[in-house]
Amino acid sequence: MASAETKQGTRPKPGAELVLTIDSLAQGGRGVARADGYVVFVSGALPGDTVRARISKAKRGYGEASAVQILEPSPHRVPDRCTHDGEPCPGAPWQGLPYEAQLAEKTRHVDEALRRLGGLEGFELEPILASAQQWRYRNKLEYSFGQRDGELVLGFHRRGSWSQVVNAEDCHLATEANNRARNEIREWARREGTPAYDPDARRGVLRNLVVREGRRTAQIQTRLVTSPARFARPPVDLHTVVEGTGSGTSGPTGVLGEEFLAEDLAGLRFRISPMAFFQTNTEMTERLSELVGEAAALTGRERVFDLYCGIGTIGLTLARDAGEVWGIETVPEAIADAEHNAGENGIENARFTARDVRLGVRPLLEEAGSPDVVVVDPPRAGLSKKVVRRVIECEARRIVYVSCNPTTLAPNAAQLTEAGYRLRRVTPVDMFPHTPHVECVAVLER
Incomplete structure (x- = not known):
């Protein structure tokens, strides 16, 4: 013992x-x-x-x-700006830290991860790019329904609790339009007497609400997650999807209004499905795409592989300066969006395929040939060792790694350097003010 x-x-x-x-x-x-x-x-x-x-x-x-x-x-x-029911907003855990101090901490965390976890040296760590907006920057927020003192509430889980929900009236991470959509849904539910789902009692209806906004198109898309039940239509004009869940999510059971959201980015228009990934900070997503373009250093002749391509935000912006772009993504709905977005924007030198990246790189090499540049934009877990090996097999002269987690970027970059690549530079990007999360664009060359 x-x-x-x-x-x-x-x-x-x-x-x-x-x-x-x-x-x-x-x-x-x-x-x-x-x-x-x-x-x-x-x-x-x-x-x-x-x-x-x-x-x-x-x-x-x-x-x-x-x-x-x-x-x-x-x-x-500094005083907390965003509070709910008298408590600090769970989505802004660093809001008490002055913004310049937040940027310094994020830079330190990136540097320490690369040097200590990855054992990497000799790279240039560029100054962090501050967010264009410190507040009202999120284009998407997920809210939870709950009951408190017999009244339905809609907001966020109290820190450290999955059973208690703090009510949100004006979240300073969200725009006025996002706040308004959430509040309308809450008032509708109260008016109709539609109860929140109680996971302990296994009864009730309303579980979660996702509100996503096209910042440049002024469109709102809401996704309401419920238990199977019949209830009145929510008071949102467009982009409302209602899902039914039993013990797990069973997928959309009804669509109210238009299913897709449109957003303008880097001179292109993108269609976004409800389940497709799109960065939550629109203004900094555009800056991130510019950074990737600068890192790729395309001349108009290159073949580019875009791994974890999503709806094509990076690949389609690169296609304007590339010979050809080939994108892979696991989520079929995202690939459907990417193909639509290529056609919508008149881009003919980009192709997208729904494949598991772990299994799809070798077939892509056989079909397209070796790329000059590989762009990877994986989820927080980073690249598996198998995917890193497949990237190495591409024999690209340049790899642009877009990371949302420096602690997984570090071992991935170390594995690439062992294969002959050199980490040239890393640029931190603050996509998420008042949180510890930091994005990075890393450039590796051989």
Whole structure:
């Protein structure tokens, strides 16, 4: 049986409450504190805060905790701008940190991940690109339904709880149009007496609401996730999809209004299906596409592979300066959007295929030949070792890696350097102000 004493100090028990002072921020955004030498990662706290924290996990090397009370705020804290029911917005955990400090922390996290996790040296870390907007920047938000004191609420899960929902009236991450759509849905549900789903009792109807906005087209798309039931039509004119879920999601059961959302980006128009991925910060997505174009350094003759191409936002912007673009994406709906978007914009040198990237690169090589440039834009988990090997087999002279997680970019880049590539430069991009998340564009060449 493990002793409560460790080399790092006395290990507290789960449920214990400690008074801790936060020293720094770890990868992922949690505060770092020490209790008699024992390291504790604290959610809901910033450097300089002294907090009362409740231990949730106590492992041999470290513990995890949540701040239950800020006893003495950091002298560098700024007032929370976005609150719901008197609590800080769960979608803006870093809002108490001055914006310049947020950018500095994100830059440090990228640098530490690449050097410590990847063992990488000799690359240029360019200055982080600040978000064009610090607030009202999100084009998509997901809300949860709940009941409180007998009244339906619609907002966000309270930090650390999956059963309690805090009501949102004006989320400062969302635009006025997004807030208005959410509030209309909530008032409709209250008026009709349509209840929120209770997962413990397994009864009720309304589960989640996703509101997505075309920032340049002023279109709103809402997706309402429910349990199977009949109810009145929601008061949203267009782009409303109602889904039914039992124990799991069974897919759309009815469509109200138009199914697709349109958005303008980099001089092109894109169709976006309800289930297709699209970056949540429209203005910085456009800047990200420009960065990828600069990194690809196309002259008009190159063959480009666009892996994890989504609806074609990167591939179609590159196609204007490339000889040909070949895109692969697992989600068939996204590929249908990409093909539509190519036709809509009169782009004839881009082809898209619905394939699992792990299995689709070799057939693509046989069909198209070796590329000059490979662009990868994987999910947070990064590239599997198998996919990295397939990218290496492409023998491209340049790889442009778009990453939303520096801790997975680092080992992927290290594997590529072992195969003869050199990490030239990395540009952090702040797509998500007031959160610990950071995007990166990395360039590797051989």
